[in-house]
Amino acid sequence: MDAMATMVPSGNGHQSVFGYTSPGVLSFDDKQTPRSHSKVELPTTVDDISEGEILDARPYALPPRSRENKVLPEDFKTPDKHVERDPRLIRLTGVHPFNVEAPLSDLFDEGFLTTKDLHYVRNHGPVPLVDDNEVLDWRFTIEGMVEKPVEMALRDLLEDYEQLTYPVTLVCAGNRRKEQNVVRKSKGFSWGPAGVSTALWTGVALGDLLARAVPKRGAKYVCFEGADKLPNGYYGTSIKLSWAMDPERGVLVAHKMNGEVLHPDHGKPLRIVIPGQIGGRSVKWLKRIIVTSRPSDNWYHIYDNRVLPTMVTPEASANLPDTWKDERYAIYDLNTNSAICYPAHDETVSLTNGPEMYKLRGYAYGGGGRRVGRLEVTLDQGKSWTLASITYPEDDYRLAAENEILYGGRLDISWRDSTFCWCFWDLDIPTTSLLEAKDVMVRAMDDSMNLQPKDMYWSVLGMMNNPWYRVVIHREGDTLRFEHPTQPGNIPGGWMERVKNEGGNLTNGFWGEKFAGEEEVAEPEPVREVCMVNKGVARTISIEELREHGGEDQPWFVLNGQVYDGTKFLDGHPGGAASIFGAAGQDATEEFMTIRKFPVHSENAKAMMPEYHIGTLDEASIARLASDGDQSPESTEPRPVFLQTKVWSKAVLSSKEKVSPDSKIFTFSLDHDTQTIGLPVGQHLMMRVRDPATGDAIIRAYTPISEDTETGRLRVLVKIYYDTPQNRGGVMTQTLDRLPLGQTIDFKGPVGKFTYLGKGKCAINGRERQVRRFVMVCAGSGITPIFQVLRAVMKDKEDPTTCLVLDGNRVEEDILLKPELDAMAEANADRCKILYALSRPLSSWEGLKGRMDKALYQREVGGPPDTRDVMVLVCGPTPMEDSVRTVFRGMGWSDDDLLFF
Ligand SMILES: Nc1nc2c(c(=O)[nH]1)N[C@H]1C(S)=C(S)[C@@H](COP(=O)(O)O)O[C@H]1N2
Ligand SMILES: [Mo]
Secondary structure, eight states: OHHHHHHSSSTTTHHHHHOOOSTTOOBOOTTSOOOOSSSOOOOBOTTOOOHHHHHHHOSSOOOOOOOOOBOOGGGTTSTTTTOOBOTTSEESSSSSSOEEEOOHHHHHHHOSSOOTTTSOEEOSSOOOOOOGGGGGGOEEEEEESBSSOEEEEHHHHHHHSOOEEEEEEEEOTTTTHHHHHHHSOOSSOOOOTTOEEEEEEEEEEHHHHHHHHOBOTTOOEEEEEEEEEETTEEEEEEEEHHHHHOGGGOOEEEEEETTEEOOGGGTTTOEEEOTTBOGGGSOSSEEEEEEESSOOOOHHHHHSSBOOOTTOOHHHHTTOHHHHHOGGGBOOBOOOEEEEEESOTTOEEETTTSOSEEEEEEEEEOSTTOOEEEEEEESSTTSSOEEOEEEOTHHHHHTSOTTOEETTEEETTTTOOOOOSOEEEEEEEEHHHHHHOSEEEEEEEETTOOBOOSSOOOOTTOOSOOSOEEEEEEEETTEEEEEOSOOSTTOOOSHHHHHHHTTOOTTSSSTTOOOTTHHHHSOOOOOOSOOOSOTTOOOEEOHHHHHHTOSSSSOEEEETTEEEEHHHHHHHOGGGHHHHHHHTTEEOHHHHHHOTTSTTOSHHHHHHHHHHEEEEEOHHHHHHHHHHTTSOOSOOSOOSBOOOSSSOEEEEEEEEEEEETTEEEEEEEOSSTTOBOOOOTTOEEEEEEEOTTTOOEEEEEEOOOOOTTOBSEEEEEEEOOOOOSSSOOOHHHHHHHHOOTTOEEEEEEEEOSEEEEETTEEEETTEEEEOSEEEEEEEGGGHHHHHHHHHHHHHOTTOOOEEEEEEEESSGGGOTTHHHHHHHHHHTTTTEEEEEEESSOOTTOOSEESOOOHHHHHHHTOSOOTTOOEEEEEESOHHHHHHHHHHHHHTTOOGGGEEEO
16 A cells, blocks of 8 residues: 555565564554555554444444645644644634644534544644654653663554553543633633543553563652653653553553544654543653652643642742642542533524424543543523433443454453543423523533532632533524533633623622622622723624724724724824734734733723724624634735734744843744845834743734844844742743744734934834934843834934933843944944943943932933934833933923833
């Protein structure tokens, strides 16, 4: 078969590798239909029967046929440009890294087994690239506290060990986290209820491998490490050794999913699969198995997959290393959980010509091998319950013939008591009962009688969310419409958001509803979120209409599915013009959530929002906006200019160069060598990275140090604010610092109110003015925008403008760009004067000593000239900017002449 040739370099070389004939033998199964996304198929035993023959005879189902996928355009510029994916998957953390779930109905409709196309994916970073012809040579180790450490190839795993196959449900600990995020933002991205999937996994029992390596006395844990290099090291975690060794637990070292070589997103070519535990322990792209006496000290083991006590806030959690390290808070077993899949969100049922009975359907799962013993449904908010019927398709596999082989592995499940998979439940309800009910809720109980709680246990990572799953029923004329709690990612919708926006308190024990007598007994809840919609506005707006307002004239923008007219807003806030223009015709929710400088971020500004509210985007438009928000529009033609105001553009980190103890120049390569950056002098750009742990976007404005003539690359000088024992450092700068080379990050721009047009001409919020002189006051990394303007002035020998720079720092080493600045001052002695002030100078320092203060400003600058043709440009930390404002006003400067970057 053609496909085989790619795997075995020399024509029929497989004969020499796998050419034995006794049981347990490996050879190519050329009867199997190639339906693999991958060109390579791992050898299976000769006993295996082709799909056609087995279909009727077998008591269990085989996976649905999977699709041929392509690399999607949005992945072209990410490190995952080699990975083929299904476009139906909903991206929860922007374009990259790839964290996705399927639409709930699509997932449910696939049935018991999920195809690789719709299986949820949780990737902390880029997907390692493993070519088909490297699969069998993939090497991994078993090391640490073992008598016989091993290093071996995947080929050895196939040849030397018994292969097993069985179905396992994987669930991310974050499944259903969106509900937690609506109650209160956690440090994690918003999974809907489809962070769960089931596949047939084939591989070797981890216990068999460990038994041959022989754990030493005192060994208690097994750590796993993947090949994905992340900002905080390789992904890794651990489980208990006793669990790993126990055949009942079924921990696999797997190389096939649904009979195919692992899809790259799911760990190609080798991963751990741990039934009954959260997906986070099932390490993908497996490189190392390490036996230890202590749990893993990997960063991701400590700072991910935990349920901290509910009172620990996101802010407090930043300074609680011992709480994070407390093993009691680490999650291993899944908890009992369930969801309603039908009725789907926004499904409608006609009361006049619809069915008399409605079949409620959904999924449920238990943890740690426990089985769901009951699923209960309530239509009266928990006063009474009805049992649903439960089916366990997993049990069909237990009925397979003795020693039956599937996908080259023995179906090893009949003898086992544990339950590794999800189950399905259903209940027929008369439509009239649905009509009478406000909502329908379900809860599952496992065979240890663990019951899903009524109320949410909120915690800082938002994990293990499992309260009763509630679907609200709306009567609209002759139809019923159903409303799920949330929609995944930042797709708006669901009763939780609605209730919250209407001012309801989601944690009042009644899903935020007002109940009789509440007014008398309940404490008035402080309003936590300012309402930003005008309830009187009923207009529905389409994406086409929105796009028509994508210019500076009448800019509209979208926050959480609501449309706002920026025109009125700008009248009151001219300073925010650039950000509003940048958001025009776009969804600005992310900027709004993450940048403090976004003009409507403050509580005051939020309170004004109902005034600018003009309508609601229709559902289809919301979906479209969400799906193309991150991509370049239509064309993939090479663009001559890199920066775009409306969409994020990707550039690849190509080098980091340390220029002082705590600052580095980050160089990014643009799309092509002749591409210009597109940043006018004096303007900034926005950089977006993702917090590797949570996937949350972090956005900050920077001024690059690249010249406007530079092409093909972008250089940004960044001072890194490191964590110290006393203080938390900068999230953005530390995340940037840890980014591996080759990662892409996102840029958007230009933004800023000031532009230097040359020869003394400036534009401030679009208004031109002529200056004769700049006084530039800056501190620390505030030099970067100043430097841009200064360089533009000095580079043009015909430019008569003069500049005085006052640059404050702590010690000499902290002065950024000093050699460049000194060279400029020396070459332009008539036009440029630079004074450095150091607050902690060495005795050898000959420049100014002490902080920049009133005395310095009075001596070096003084009051404004009568000609009013001097501008003061200021950039530095807020306290410094505030003091400049006060002192300069005091010396008679008008606010029009002071510009704060
Ligand atoms: N090497 C590696 N393994 C990993 C991860 C990862 O980012 N890197 N993510 C983990 C998490 S949190 C989950 S939920 C599962 C998801 O597996 P899947 O993407 O195959 O569904 O993989 C786990 N294994
Ligand atoms: Mo996860």
